[in-house]
Amino acid sequence: MKILRRFANNRESKSLATKLRKKRFALFESLISSLPRPLKILDVGGTQIFWEKMGFIEKTDVEIVLLNISKVNVTYQNFKSVVGDARKMTGFKNKEFDVVFSNSVIEHVGNYYKQHQMAEEIKRVGKRFFIQTPNRYFPIEPHFLFPFFQFFPLQIRVWLITHFNLGWHEKTNNKQKAIEDANSIKLLNKKELSKLFPGANIYEEKFWGLTKSFVLYNGWNAISHKKNKVYPSIFLSLSPNTTNKKVT
Numbered sequence: 001m002k003i004l005r006r007f008a009n010n011r012e013s014k015s016l017a018t019k020l021r022k023k024r025f026a027l028f029e030s031l032i033s034s035l036p037r038p039l040k041i042l043d044v045g046g047t048q049i050f051w052e053k054m055g056f057i058e059k060t061d062v063e064i065v066l067l068n069i070s071k072v073n074v075t076y077q078n079f080k081s082v083v084g085d086a087r088k089m090t091g092f093k094n095k096e097f098d099v100v101f102s103n104s105v106i107e108h109v110g111n112y113y114k115q116h117q118m119a120e121e122i123k124r125v126g127k128r129f130f131i132q133t134p135n136r137y138f139p140i141e142p143h144f145l146f147p148f149f150q151f152f153p154l155q156i157r158v159w160l161i162t163h164f165n166l167g168w169h170e171k172t173n174n175k176q177k178a179i180e181d182a183n184s185i186k187l188l189n190k191k192e193l194s195k196l197f198p199g200a201n202i203y204e205e206k207f208w209g210l211t212k213s214f215v216l217y218n219g220w221n222a223i224s225h226k227k228n229k230v231y232p233s234i235f236l237s238l239s240p241n242t243t244n245k246k247v248t
């Protein structure tokens with residue numbers, strides 16, 4: 001378990017999780033590099049620390065709004081923290097943001113209906129989006145770091161949570177809390193994501209040949225990217241539901 005935590009700890013600069021995040025962020029930067037400034041980004045469920053680690057903190061021509069269920073700390077002028085619900089972003093107008101960004105959040109908002117609500121709000125408030133979420137069919141569940149945990153019956157998951165420290169979840173003697181923890185995450189597969197974000201491009205993050213997570217993005221014009229020669233290998237195919245398996 002300690003070995004898995006070392007691999008999955010995105011706070012460690014040399015961990016697998018951090019390396020995958022940086023590779024993913026390189027794709028994001030290549031996409032937004034063609035967009036006019038100033039640029040307004042909504043990060044659903046994000047923190048200033050994430051953007052610091054990605055080396056994207058002092059972009060004076062980029063405004064980043066962090067939407068969370070509680071206030072988060074911001075210390076830069078181009079950052080703003082807003083309290084709200086990802087499933088009902090009533091404080092934002094239609095197409096208010098140039099890009100909506102979200103990293104490992106949609107699997108935490110509830111059942112598929114609530115995930116659909118979040119997806120609809122992302123598409124409503126943003127001209128473009130860039131969304132990442134773990135793959136349900138990757139063998140190691142990314143939050144509990146236990147093989148095939150997501151496929152076990154609730155009773156077994158609750159028993160594991162009440163008897164062991166799992167991933168980022170400490171063992172609890174409170175059965176009700178264990179049930180809540182077990183039900184707090186709903187991982188998605190590729191087909192479900194395609195229904196939530198129809199027409200989006202899908203980039204698959206690979207580990208040992210298996211898809212660890214998905215990135216869905218949409219709203220960019222393929223012609224403008226080719227004209228600007230921004231990471232052309234990424235944009236060889238931008239047809240709906242394209243799977244980009246390699247970033248060069």
